[in-house]
Amino acid sequence: MIPSFTFFATAGTVENVGATPVFTDIDPKTLNLDPQHAGKLLGADQQLQEKAKAIIPVHLYGQPADMDAIMELARRFDLTVIEDAAQVLGAEYKSQKAGTIGHLGCFSFFPTKNLGAFGDGGLVVTNDDSLADRVRLLRVHGSRPKYHHHLVGTNSRLDALQAAILRAKLTHLNDWTGARQEHAAHYDERLSNVEGITLPHRSYDRTHIFHQYTIRVAGGCRDALQRFLKERGIGTEVYYPLPLHLQPCFRHLDYNEGSLPESERASREVLSLPIFPELLPQERGYIIKTIEEFFTESGI
Ligand SMILES: Cc1ncc(COP(=O)(O)O)c(C=O)c1O
Known part of the structure; x- marks a missing residue:
């Protein structure tokens, strides 16, 4: 399973x-x-x-x-x-x-x-x-x-x-993880007021090493936000755009759209923002500002 x-x-x-x-x-x-x-x-x-x-x-x-x-x-x-x-x-x-x-x-x-x-x-x-x-x-x-x-x-x-x-x-892994967590904390703080996105959930009993910092964008706006960021020089990624039960190679397993609704919804909504240890505070600030701009300009 x-x-x-x-x-x-x-x-x-x-x-x-x-x-x-x-x-x-x-x-x-x-x-x-x-x-x-x-x-x-x-x-x-x-x-x-x-x-x-x-x-x-x-x-x-x-x-x-x-x-x-x-x-x-x-x-x-x-x-x-x-x-x-x-x-x-x-x-x-x-x-x-x-x-x-x-x-x-x-x-x-x-x-x-x-x-x-x-x-x-x-x-x-x-x-x-x-x-x-x-x-x-x-x-x-x-x-x-x-x-x-x-x-x-x-x-x-x-x-x-x-x-x-x-x-x-x-030997650098712990420092790099710390840097990722710091970036995540900044994103959390600055993006928590942006309506239209859901921040990564953190469970209290485990740590998150932020391999990805992945927000959710509801209302069908994810792709528009991704395009908006791309046009302004910010690379993002969708991990993963099609859940595995709907992949062509698993058609023989007889899953349909609607079989696993949360996986399908996540595929439509997730967007991973740049997060890597070397990300500069000004770059991070630019990313946050551009996301804010998207939601202000589009009036969502
Ligand atoms: C969740 C997950 N499982 C498995 C793999 C496969 O790892 P590898 O590429 O080292 O085979 C990856 C990454 O590539 C992954 O992200």
Whole structure:
């Protein structure tokens, strides 16, 4: 089971192992997997209960999902919890690092991530020795010793050059996270009076490392705001414009528009503003001023 509102890789990996993704809706406040919805789907479907093997909460934009409820659900329905921690490195849920709460946690070092390599890279963490052993095997074509293959894996080693770069950058991660949080606090303060947008929700029991600072723009104005900002030299991004249950490659799963309304609404409303440690206060001020201008000029 996975949330529909996430990057494609969360679902792609499910299909790639021969399983079928079951999409759940999201909590409209945090935009993370809604454990209540997942529980409802499981509770109402005996076949699904028998077949479901794993649940993959995604800690979207840098804020951990509701892990207590997800772990409880996993216990009840005997599911493995694989945390998609690609966007959450360093954030905490009730003082525990996100990615270390479930059975497995998967991190990404894609260049745009808070800790980005100069190419692709990633990391899997687990406290389970047998899972660790299996992941180590999978990463080198299932081979141990060399040229003796116990299972069919893939080539997924972190290459030494990327590891060296990440090691050097890692020493700066806390400072960079602090800078992102400071930018977010400024955005929060200055944008809280702008009618027409909803600021990122912060749950009191977890930290947010602001991989993205994502506002919601209701009333069908999101794309107009994005264009307005672009024309004034401000780049923004929509993560993600089409929820996974409506992607053409999943048509065979028989979801329709309206199946997962909160994921669909989020896809229409979200807009991620520039947030990176090096953002200058004057740049941040310009972004805020331009957003204010949009709402004043358009009279929304
Ligand atoms: C939520 C999420 N899951 C999975 C991935 C995949 O990570 P990678 O690109 O390192 O394979 C990404 C980012 O790319 C992501 O944002």
